[in-house]
Amino acid sequence: MSATPLLELRGIDKSFGPVQVLRDVALTVHPGEVTALVGDNGAGKSTLVKCISGIYPTDAGEVLFNGEQVHIGSPRDAAALGIEVVYQDLALCDNLDIVQNMFLGREKHSGIVLDEPTMEQLAAETLAGLSIRTVTSLRQHVSSLSGGQRQTVAIAKAVLWNSKLVILDEPTAALGVAQTAQVLELVRRLADNGLAVVLISHNMNDVFAVSDRIAALYLGQMVAQVKTTDITHAQVVELITAGRSGGLGLATDPGGNGDGPQAADSISGGVR
Amino acid sequence: MTTTAVRKDGPAAVTPPPTVGRHARNYISRVRGGDVGALPAVLGLIVLCTVFAVMRPSSFLSAGNFANLFTQGAAVTLIAMGLVFVLLLGEIDLSAGFASGVCAAVLANVVTVLGYPWWVAVLAAIATGLVIGTTLGMLVAKVGIPSFVVTLAGFLAFQGIVLLLVKEGTNISVRDNVLVAIANRNLSPALGWAFAILAVAGYAAVQLLRHRNRVARGLITDPIAVVALRIAGLAVILGTAVYVLNLERSRNVLISSLKGVPIVVPIIAVLLVVWTFVLQRTSYGRHIYAVGGNREAARRAGIGVDRIRISVFMICSSMAAVGGIVAASRANSVDPNTGGSNVLLYAVGAAVIGGTSLFGGKGRVLDAILGGAVVAVIENGMGLMGYSAGVKYVVTGVVLLLAASVDALSRRRAAATGTR
Numbered sequence: 001m002s003a004t005p006l007l008e009l010r011g012i013d014k015s016f017g018p019v020q021v022l023r024d025v026a027l028t029v030h031p032g033e034v035t036a037l038v039g040d041n042g043a044g045k046s047t048l049v050k051c052i053s054g055i056y057p058t059d060a061g062e063v064l065f066n067g068e069q070v071h072i073g074s075p076r077d078a079a080a081l082g083i084e085v086v087y088q089d090l091a092l093c094d095n096l097d098i099v100q101n102m103f104l105g106r107e108k109h110s111g112i113v114l115d116e117p118t119m120e121q122l123a124a125e126t127l128a129g130l131s132i133r134t135v136t137s138l139r140q141h142v143s144s145l146s147g148g149q150r151q152t153v154a155i156a157k158a159v160l161w162n163s164k165l166v167i168l169d170e171p172t173a174a175l176g177v178a179q180t181a182q183v184l185e186l187v188r189r190l191a192d193n194g195l196a197v198v199l200i201s202h203n204m205n206d207v208f209a210v211s212d213r214i215a216a217l218y219l220g221q222m223v224a225q226v227k228t229t230d231i232t233h234a235q236v237v238e239l240i241t242a243g244r245s246g247g248l249g250l251a252t253d254p255g256g257n258g259d260g261p262q263a264a265d266s267i268s269g270g271v272r
Numbered sequence: 273m274t275t276t277a278v279r280k281d282g283p284a285a286v287t288p289p290p291t292v293g294r295h296a297r298n299y300i301s302r303v304r305g306g307d308v309g310a311l312p313a314v315l316g317l318i319v320l321c322t323v324f325a326v327m328r329p330s331s332f333l334s335a336g337n338f339a340n341l342f343t344q345g346a347a348v349t350l351i352a353m354g355l356v357f358v359l360l361l362g363e364i365d366l367s368a369g370f371a372s373g374v375c376a377a378v379l380a381n382v383v384t385v386l387g388y389p390w391w392v393a394v395l396a397a398i399a400t401g402l403v404i405g406t407t408l409g410m411l412v413a414k415v416g417i418p419s420f421v422v423t424l425a426g427f428l429a430f431q432g433i434v435l436l437l438v439k440e441g442t443n444i445s446v447r448d449n450v451l452v453a454i455a456n457r458n459l460s461p462a463l464g465w466a467f468a469i470l471a472v473a474g475y476a477a478v479q480l481l482r483h484r485n486r487v488a489r490g491l492i493t494d495p496i497a498v499v500a501l502r503i504a505g506l507a508v509i510l511g512t513a514v515y516v517l518n519l520e521r522s523r524n525v526l527i528s529s530l531k532g533v534p535i536v537v538p539i540i541a542v543l544l545v546v547w548t549f550v551l552q553r554t555s556y557g558r559h560i561y562a563v564g565g566n567r568e569a570a571r572r573a574g575i576g577v578d579r580i581r582i583s584v585f586m587i588c589s590s591m592a593a594v595g596g597i598v599a600a601s602r603a604n605s606v607d608p609n610t611g612g613s614n615v616l617l618y619a620v621g622a623a624v625i626g627g628t629s630l631f632g633g634k635g636r637v638l639d640a641i642l643g644g645a646v647v648a649v650i651e652n653g654m655g656l657m658g659y660s661a662g663v664k665y666v667v668t669g670v671v672l673l674l675a676a677s678v679d680a681l682s683r684r685r686a687a688a689t690g691t692r
Contacts, residue, residue, distance in 0.1 A: 076574070091572045093565035095633035096558075104562055105573030107555040114553055117489045137492070143686065 148179025345648025354591025362632025369616025
C-alpha cells in the first residue's frame with residue numbers, strides 16, 4: 001500500500017429532508033487495493049457512492065483526492081478526477097457492440113467521422129491489458145453476451161479512461177458461480193494494475209475473496225474500516241447487523257438487537 | 273472461448289484469416305439467430321416483382337412502368353426515411369403525413385400566391401418542417417407527453433392547417449418549372465450514367481479505403497472478395513436500373529422523347545447517403561442508436577437525451593417537408609388531401625417492412641427505401657392487374673402485418689439465441 005490514500009473522506013454528512021442518511025462518515029481508499037464497502041440495506045452505501053461520484057451534493061465534510069481537497073459537484077467532475085462507477089444494472093446498450101458501448105458518449109473522431117479502427121484497437125488493448133479472453137469478437141452486440149461478459153465489458157469501459165478509482169456496485173449480484181469467479185478475478189486484477197477499487201457487496205464470500213480492506217456502514221455511520229486479514233467473517237456480519245463486534249465498531253449499541261449471525265442469510269445475496 | 277479477437281500482440285495471429293466461406297456461414301448463422309436485417313424486404317420485393325412480371329409481363333416490365341415506380345413511391349419513401357429516425361428511438365410520428373401536407377401548402381402559397389422564386393418556397397417548406405419537428409420534439413422530450421398522443425394531436429391539427437392554407441377545399445397549382453421538374457422530368461441519359469458511375473466509384477473508394485485501413489492496423493476485416501462482390505453488386509444494380517431508365521419510354525418518339533433517370537432518384541440517393549453517413553459514421557448517429565437501445569445507459573454516458581429526442585422529430589418533419597415538395601411537384605398542385613389519406617400509414621409501413629424495428633434501436637435509412645419499394649410495387653402491380661383500391665389496401669395491410677411479425681419473431685429468436 002502507498003502512503004497517501006487516493007481518496008479520503010472526512011466527516012461526510014448527508015440528509016434527505018429530515019432523514020440523516022450519512023453521519024460523519026470517514027473513508028480512505030488506497031491505490032492498488034480493493035476496499036469492500038459493506039452494510040445492510042439502507043445503511044447508506046449507495047448514497048455514499050453517489051456522493052463520491054458527484055450525483056448527490058454532500059451537506060458537510062471534505063473530500064481529498066490524491067491528498068488535495070477537491071469539490072465533486074457533478075458526475076463530470078468525478079470523471080475528470082478519474083472516478084468511474086460501474087452500476088449494478090450495467091448501463092449498456094444491447095443494440096450496440098462492445099466497442100461502441102465502451103466508447104459511448106466519448107467517441108474518438110477524425111474530423112467529424114467516427115474513428116472506428118482506433119476505438120477498436122484501444123478497446124482490444126484495454127481488454128488484453130485486463131487479460132479478458134472470453135469475448136469472441138469486439139464487434140459482437142452486447143445482447144449476445146452472458147451476464148459475466150457484460151459485467152466484464154462494463155468494467156473494461158470504466159478502466160478505459162485512465163481512471164484511478166473504480167467503484168463497483170454489486171458486480172456479482174446477478175451472476176452464476178463461474179462468472180462470479182471471473183469477475184472477482186478481474187476486480188483483483190484492476191487493483192493489481194494499480195487502480196483503487198471500491199467494491200460494494202452483500203456477499204461475504206466475495207468480500208473475503210478479493211478485498212484488502214473492509215469498510216462497514218451501519219445506519220449511516222462508518223463503524224469500522226479494517227484490513228480484511230484482521231477480521232473474521234462473523235465479525236463483519238456483526239458489524240453489518242449490529243454496528244459493533246467485540247472491540248470494533250460503535251461504543252454503545254444504539255439499536256439493541258444483536259441477532260447478528262442469524263441475519264447472515266438475509267444479507268448474502270440479498271438485494272441492495 | 274476458443275477464438276478470441278483480443279490480442280496482446282501479433283494481430284490476426286489468433287483469429288483465422290477471413291474467407292468468403294466463413295463470411296457466408298457467419299451471415300447464415302446471423303440470419304438464423306434472428307438478425308434478418310433487410311432480407312424479408314428484399315425477398316418480398318423479388319417475390320412481388322416475379323408475380324407481377326408473370327401476370328402482366330407487357331405492362332409491369334415496361335421501362336415506362338419502372339420509371340413510374342420511382343415517381344409513385346418517392347414521396348412516401350422520403351417521409352419513411354425521416355420516420356426511421358423517430359422509430360429508432362422507439363417513438364412514433366403520426367403527424368408526418370399531414371406535416372408534409374402543411375409544408376407542401378406553404379410551398380404552393382409562397383411560390384404561386386406570393387410569387388417568390390422556387391428556392392425561397394423550398395426553403396420555406398423545409399423551415400416549416402423544422403418548426404413542426406421542434407414543436408413536436410419539445411412536447412415529447414421536455415413536457416413528457418407520449419409521442420403517440422403529441423403526434424396524433426398534430427395529425428388532426430395539421431389536417432386543419434392544410435385546409436386553412438389552401439382556402440377550404442380549393443387547390444393551389446404549382447407551375448414553377450423547377451418544382452414541376454423534380455417529380456416529372458428526367459436526367460439526360462449521359463447525366464444518368466455519370467451519376468451511376470460516380471455513385472459506384474464513391475462506394476468503391478469508401479469500401480476499399482476502409483478495408484485497407486483496417487488491414488493496415490491488423491483489425492479483423494471482411495475478406496476482400498466480399499468487398500469486391502458488394503461493389504460489383506451495386507454496379508450491376510445501378511447499371512441495370514440506369515440502362516432501363518435510359519430506354520425510350522415515349523409512345524410516339526416523333527412527338528416527344530421520354531427517357532432518362534427521373535430527377536427524384538438522385539435526390540433520394542443523395543439523402544440516403546447523407547443520412548446513412550449521419551447514422552453510421554458520426555457520434556450523433558451513434559447516440560441515436562444508444563438512446564433507442566437503452567435511454568438510461570445513454571444518459572449515464574453523458575449523452576443529452578432530450579437533445580437527441582427533439583432532433584429526431586426535427587429530422588422527421590423536415591424529411592416530411594421534402595416528401596411534401598415531391599408530392600406537390602408530382603401532382604402539379606396542392607389540395608387539402610396532400611399528405612393525407614394513407615400517406616402516413618404507407619410511410620410507417622415502408623419503414624417497418626424494410627426492417628426498422630418499432631421497438632427502437634434497430635433500423636437503417638436504406639430500410640425505408642426497400643420498404644418504400646415494396647409498397648410502391650404492390651400499389652403499382654395491383655393497379656396494373658386491375659384490382660380495386662379495396663384489394664390494394666388489404667394486401668398492403670397484410671404485407672405490413674407480415675413485416676411486423678417478422679420483426680417481432682426475429683426479436684424473440686434473437687432473445688432466445690442471444691445473437692442479434
